[in-house]
Amino acid sequence: MILDGIFGNVTASRVLLHIFHYNEIHSSAIAKDYDVAVTPIRLQLERFEKVGILVAKQIGRSRVFSFNHKSPFVKPIKEILSIFYNSLSIEEKESIFSTRRRPREKGKPVHERT
Numbered sequence: 001m002i003l004d005g006i007f008g009n010v011t012a013s014r015v016l017l018h019i020f021h022y023n024e025i026h027s028s029a030i031a032k033d034y035d036v037a038v039t040p041i042r043l044q045l046e047r048f049e050k051v052g053i054l055v056a057k058q059i060g061r062s063r064v065f066s067f068n069h070k071s072p073f074v075k076p077i078k079e080i081l082s083i084f085y086n087s088l089s090i091e092e093k094e095s096i097f098s099t100r101r102r103p104r105e106k107g108k109p110v111h112e113r114t
Contacts, residue, residue, distance in 0.1 A: 003084055011044045019054065020081040021097050024066035033098065053077065 003013030018030045027042040045065050048054040055068040067074045088096070090109060 003081075006080060009044075011040050012048075015041060015044045015048065016077065016081055017085065017096070019065060019067060020078060020085060021093075024064050026062045026064050028062075033096070 001010070001013055003017065004010050007013045007016060014034055015030060018025050018033065022029075027045055028038050031038040031041045045054060045056070045063075049056055049065065052068055052071045053073055054065045056063045056065050058064075067078065085093075
């Protein structure tokens with residue numbers, strides 16, 4: 001994936017792409033979608049939080065991460081993610097983001113995000 005070269009590794013690109021798609025997410029949800037261990041996902045989320053790209057909030061026992069809109073770096077990162085996300089076909093989006101986080105009307109297609 002081209003994002004791996006831009007963001008340095010597969011885990012970083014997966015984390016950012018999932019947060020872009022879902023707006024907020026916790027580490028175990030990303031790990032489950034890619035069928036990988038939670039630890040590398042959690043460590044990458046914490047790295048992004050440490051440098052100010054992400055913020056976390058505690059919901060019960062889970063830490064839920066989202067973009068830090070106060071960071072000047074988030075807008076350009078989201079623009080890069082948007083270009084990549086909008087270049088994906090519907091089939092690719094459905095395979096990457098196969099786990100639904102909330103109900104969607106039956107037969108409703110996956111739309112582009114801006």
